[in-house]
Each structure stands twice: as structure tokens, then as C-alpha cells.
Amino acid sequence: MIMKPWKKLLLGLAGIFALTSLAACSSSTNTLDKVKNKGTLTVALNPHFAPFEFKTIQDGKDTIAGADIEIAKVIGDELGVKVKFSEMSFDNVLASVQSGKADIAISGISATKERQKIFDFSDTYYDSETVLLVKKDATEKTYKQISDFSKKSIAVQKGSIQENIAKANLSDANVVSLAQPGEAINELKSGQVEGVVLEKAIAKGYVDQNSDLTMSDIALKSDSNDAYAVAMPKGSDDLKAKVNKIIAKLKKEGKIDSYVQDAYALSLKSSSKSGVTI
Structure with missing residues (x-):
């Protein structure tokens, strides 16, 4: 059976299209390269969660402070990029990462099994209760x-x-x-x-x-992982590996506990000065 020229052309184009699509699917965006190329790490957070992230006045300027903020700054320094904090309501924090508006989210986020289906998470850095x-x-x-x-x-x-x-x-x-x-x-x-x-x-x-x-002394049970971790887009293998090394180093040096303690003291000091509760 002799195939007509136009059918050969269609089959050829279909093959090229299939290969192109396969290549596009197999080459997911490298989050680490993306961050380094643009020179900025955009961090999604909700700054109403003292001592992890909260608003305060420092040197006469409105500032977002907290333990998570310090961790994000170290990540930025290790990557050699600037850190941009993008504040929003907590229920929009993970959605911002999923949509690509933020590179990572660090906002007292628990790495639950359901969330792990959609996002990559770093190793945990703080065990919450x-x-x-x-x-x-x-x-x-x-x-x-x-x-x-x-x-x-x-x-x-x-x-x-x-x-x-x-x-x-x-x-x-x-x-x-x-x-x-x-x-x-x-x-x-x-x-x-x-x-x-x-x-x-x-x-x-x-x-x-x-x-x-x-x-209250009443104990609340949880079937999920309540420990906090850094969230990032699914497939961020290189960035995840880098962040895990940073977190391991900070935990080994006891710096994360220090960040939490210092931020807690600052949050109390800031709230007493402003006359409002945190």
C-alpha cells in the first residue's frame, strides 16, 4: 500500500509535535535556576503570626520581623539573591506558590500529607504544638x-x-x-x-x-504532621536540596531556636510600645 504524500506530511508533523510536547513535559521549570536568574527570591507569608512573622517598627520604619523572616534571609544569602516578602492572607499563601507568584512560602506552614501532594516541602525546621x-x-x-x-x-x-x-x-x-x-x-x-x-x-x-x-489543659490530637517547613512548587528538587542543607546547618547551630526566642521577645516589646496585643 502506497501512502499518499499529504498523509506522510501529516504523520511527520504529528511526530514532531509529539516529541516537542514530550520534551516540554519532561523539562519542568527549575525553581533554583529561575530564582538565581532573576536575582530575587519571592517569599509568600502572612505577617500576623508572631513570633514567626509579624509587623513591627524598626528604625522608624514598618518592618516584617520574625523567626521565619530570618530563615528566609539566610536562604536568600546562601543563594546569592535578594529576598522579597509578599504579604497576604494565610489561605492565599500556598496558592501564591502554586500560581508562580511566589517562589517559596515560609509562614508557619505544616507539611501535611495532603499539601505534599501539591507542593514540595523542605525538611521541617520547627515542631509545633x-x-x-x-x-x-x-x-x-x-x-x-x-x-x-x-x-x-x-x-x-x-x-x-x-x-x-x-x-x-x-x-x-x-x-x-x-x-x-x-x-x-x-x-x-x-x-x-x-x-x-x-x-x-x-x-x-x-x-x-x-x-x-x-x-487550656485539654489535649488536642492531630493525625497530620504539625511541624513547619518551607513550601515550594512541585518538582523543585534542586531548590529543595539547597534549602534542606541550609535548614540542617541552622538547626545544628541552634540558630532557629534563637530566632524564635528573639522574635518572641521582640513581638512582646513591639506590642507593649504600640499599646495593642499581638
């Missing part, structure tokens, strides 16, 4: 166990791992998702909610600044 914050005068009288929160309102930060933990542990409660932890604290103090589920280090800061609040 989730607690339940309540009014001090209610701990002994009203809320002694999880069942006491049945039909009550509990506030969480929208998009956080604490949102999932609250829903899993306090299934009979009304979980209210808010944009910022500060909003949740205000709701608690005003009596709009009966508790707030927060990461322990963040909760401690609010307790130290609000004598009417305390951390």
Missing part, C-alpha cells in the same frame, strides 16, 4: 473536657492546620474560621467565641499580653 486558648475564669468552672464545648463557638485561622485540628477534635462545636489570629483573640475576649485553637508559641504570646486568657 496545637493548644486551646480560653478565658482564664472559665477553665476550672466550665471547660474541663472536649465535650464541654458542644454547641459552643471556637475560632481558628482560616486555612491553617489548626482549622482542621479544631474540626476533628471539636466536632460538636461551631468552628469559626477567621482571617487573622488577632481577630480570633478579639472574638474570645468579647465573648463571641468560647475558645481559640492556636499554635502554642503564638498562643503563649497572647497569654503573656492578656491576663484574662490562658491555655
